[in-house]
Amino acid sequence: MEVKYELVKETLRKEILNGKYQINEKLPTESKLMERFNVSRYTIRRAVGELENEHYIYRIQGGGMFVQDWQRNWSADDTNKLIGVISTHMADYIFPPIISGIDSILSEKGYSLIVGNTLNNHTRERQSLLNMLDLKIAGLIIEPTQSALPNPNLDLYQQIKDYQIPTILFHATYPEVDFPSLLGEDEVAERNLVNYLFSLGHHRILGIFQIDDRQGADREQGMIRAYQEAGIPVTDSELIMYQSTDNINAILQRVDQVFQNANHPTAIACYNDHLATTIIGHLQRQGIKVPRDVSVVGFDNYELAQTLEPSLTTANHPKRQLGEDAGKMMLKLINGEPVESITYPAPLVKGTSTRSIKEEP
Amino acid sequence: MEVKYELVKETLRKEILNGKYQINEKLPTESKLMERFNVSRYTIRRAVGELENEHYIYRIQGGGMFVQDWQRNWSADDTNKLIGVISTHMADYIFPPIISGIDSILSEKGYSLIVGNTLNNHTRERQSLLNMLDLKIAGLIIEPTQSALPNPNLDLYQQIKDYQIPTILFHATYPEVDFPSLLGEDEVAERNLVNYLFSLGHHRILGIFQIDDRQGADREQGMIRAYQEAGIPVTDSELIMYQSTDNINAILQRVDQVFQNANHPTAIACYNDHLATTIIGHLQRQGIKVPRDVSVVGFDNYELAQTLEPSLTTANHPKRQLGEDAGKMMLKLINGEPVESITYPAPLVKGTSTRSIKEEP
DNA sequence: ATGGATTTGTACGTATGTATC
């Protein structure tokens, strides 16, 4: 530190970081600093000029010099109109309409989306989060990854909260950080689906749920709840629980085992429509017809699954609506307005993948 | 520009951008600039100081001031591992697998995608381009918007070329700027589709093409070419040409007019599968059955259209493969390796939306 | 509400240090 202006600059910088001056607090005037450091006005101005460039302080002509909110100069200084969207998947299944919904609202206001998918992998989630934090995004819309497991990236979420970056979660929440969220009524809706199967005469139901994410765990709970409320012992049925990392073939094998039993279930409740279509395809290839031999329900009302034969009985997911609401909520957060979390009902969608077995012998 | 240092700064900045000083060329000394602008050394130093901060010049003590390589400081200084993707649509139709393909390659290398859709609108295209140029993205993957019309944003494309930002186009090209591209054999494939219809005994075919984009114009050309090669006068058939801004109902009305004629066409060749499914739905609602009363072909092999009944006869689009190739090509461009444009064949995909009318009375 | 004091912004002149040529 052989040069004077650097000495002044570093001294002031450290004092700001150490909290000697609070945010928006007025710094000593140039004259005072000249006295304190015993240097000319040039030297002071050079030092504080650089501090201003580096966003530690701001200056108001005639007013004085003040401490910047350096903790979150996100979007304060930069005009980066960038919103990060992190989801488990990006271009498959129900995610395109969700992302499209977000984009339709935000692009209207001049924001661009930067998207990342985690493929249900915490390492990739961390990578995406770090990427976006580097870019000083104006906000984050996140679908938690493996939301039923402990999240090793909570440190980053805490940081996001500390920096007060506008953040919205969908499909699941992290209780530890309490961001506004957009959720489906997974448990209630799955209970309705199972009750619907009950009403069609099905009482031995195979449930297949991905339980490393909150949605899957809740849906499984919904199925169990339906059994409890109906007073039917859950042991009459089968439950297959799997992780997103499990191989699909392993799951199909376990399904096969279940159906080798002559007294096999008459219906299957699947984690979601993607799994349901996979299961149906697998069963049909083995001569087990849906809904003749077994009824199947999914979840999410996946567009493609409605055009297939049979069309799926499922629970609705608001997809595009959820995306648009997320976009609107983000705009409010950015403007400092209060927002309220939304929970969407997931009403039953009746398709042709289920049939009544009541009148049968 | 009431302040002197801004006048000096802007004058020098423009001279650098206009090429008055080449890269690494020495600028006049501070003394010379003092004489030229008739200002003090303070003013000159303040002006060039800001130019240095903004990376237009660099200074060497005792050596002089020199022009920075401002053209290539994209990605050179900033570590922004960001790739911009601009397409006409984002979350609909065949675009999800394309974008997913791009992402699968680039996210592997630590890049994030920033996406924008133009909705076939040059104003929105300009907005997206400006946004991304501001962010100093490392590369651009663009589907040209309304590619058969003159593009008012060519100035930006020229700028992208001048700045040597790695850029790839797909689905269409701008002959004026010559970026590497990923194209389909639209004309050849449409000719094959029409020839296939010929082979099934159809000779009066209604062609419906969106002709404000290159793909549509080429596909229309393919149909005309097929007629020419078969020696059949094109006047036997009908052509509906429309713009992306046209209302779909207007097009359906024109289709209705055509089919009010008793001697109406026996087949329809559609711009793409999206249009084809719309047309089929419209016809079926009026009791015109496909393929019983009329055969229909589309283009792009849209996944959803294959699951519908009837399944579409169409030409294949590589979708995910194209996305992955675009990603790989981008990595090569960033590494300064040479790349070659790719043209994909679009082989015929036979579905149940077409039938032979040869053996009929 | 006004005017004078305060505080930052722009600008010039000068001197000296230090790296380059």
Place this chain on the structure above:
DNA sequence: TGATACATACGTACAAATCCA
């Protein structure tokens, strides 16, 4: 080594915005 050119530093002056009595 001397001349050149950029870097640091001080003093001064006035302009422009703000603050406060």
